[in-house]
Amino acid sequence: MLTLHAIPALRERLAAHRRAGRTIGLVPTMGNLHDGHLALVAEARRRADVVVATIFVNPMQFGPGEDLDAYPRTLAEDQARLEAAGCDLLFAPDEATVYPRGLAAQTRVSVPDVAEGLCGGARPGHFDGVATIVTMLFNLVQPDVACFGEKDYQQLAVIRRLVADLHLPVAVVGVPIVRAADGLALSSRNGYLSDAQRAVAPRLHQTLVELSQALEAGEAPAAALATGLARLREAGFAPDYLELRAADLSPVVETTREAVLLVAARLGPTRLIDNLSLTLPR
Structure with a gap:
């Protein structure tokens, strides 16, 4: 090379x-x-x-x-x-x-x-x-x-x-995102995490998975997102945002089917981001 x-x-x-x-x-x-x-x-x-x-x-x-x-x-x-x-x-x-x-x-x-x-x-x-x-x-x-x-x-x-x-x-x-075995998205900034923070960090992806399942089962987005923010804060994150958008990042409307959950949150001084695509029910 x-x-x-x-x-x-x-x-x-x-x-x-x-x-x-x-x-x-x-x-x-x-x-x-x-x-x-x-x-x-x-x-x-x-x-x-x-x-x-x-x-x-x-x-x-x-x-x-x-x-x-x-x-x-x-x-x-x-x-x-x-x-x-x-x-x-x-x-x-x-x-x-x-x-x-x-x-x-x-x-x-x-x-x-x-x-x-x-x-x-x-x-x-x-x-x-x-x-x-x-x-x-x-x-x-x-x-x-x-x-x-x-x-x-x-x-x-x-x-x-x-x-x-x-x-x-x-x-x-x-x-596609490459993840560690526990689900954490690989990032150069993961190296900033302490051992204790690294043990908590997979909760970011796990929360997206849980929200995706709830939304695909028909839960209202506002309620699902509120639950997700509460879970992140309980785990020790300080969220910048947790949002549901259409796949093109436009707002979700009644006819939206292909969507994406996006999150950014700090764990100590380290800012982590992740996302998960999903299909909303008709």
Whole structure:
């Protein structure tokens, strides 16, 4: 696996692949990789001739008081995992390469509607940062396909809207959530949990499963969500939100059938997110 840090070298290498008629798959990450990231690499490997991963801890998507400085940087370990997973090229730029004029002077991409509420409400400006860096990576890599995890459900919706609205020639693929044996969605931030918190953390997914069963059995959404919030608080979580949305993140209406439960909650200082799709009864 080749690791590049500079934009001209990246463009030169990828231009050669395109001249040879090879398709390119992109896996954007912030590093500190786990098996969920490697599932994205595997999916890209199935869909493209050349797999490009990126590692960049994007300061634009972190808000004041968030964990930008504490976010683990584990480049050597990540390189080894990517190479073992069959990645062909890693692009790992520094902040000065990505934002040479600094964040304040940087052009930004903003996606309306779908980026509002949920994590967009709890983390103002977060999805502007996501949309900007993803647009930049799509421009730099010019992939045929890009793979993103379904754990970040709203992020995936934002990226799909971005691609549709800007008519970008990229197939966006959502890859199912990879979970630990006890149901906890894999996340780089799980490493922040203490042993005691890690024992509690699976309750997040378990609560979604219980709510899904109740809703599919016909329980009123307001009552089910209230019960879910109470269970999370009893378990020790501090919820940011627990919502039921249509699968496209629009509000649930009487005719909605395909829906999704979405949750974000803090366990100590660690913010965890999860989601679960379900079919509402007629």
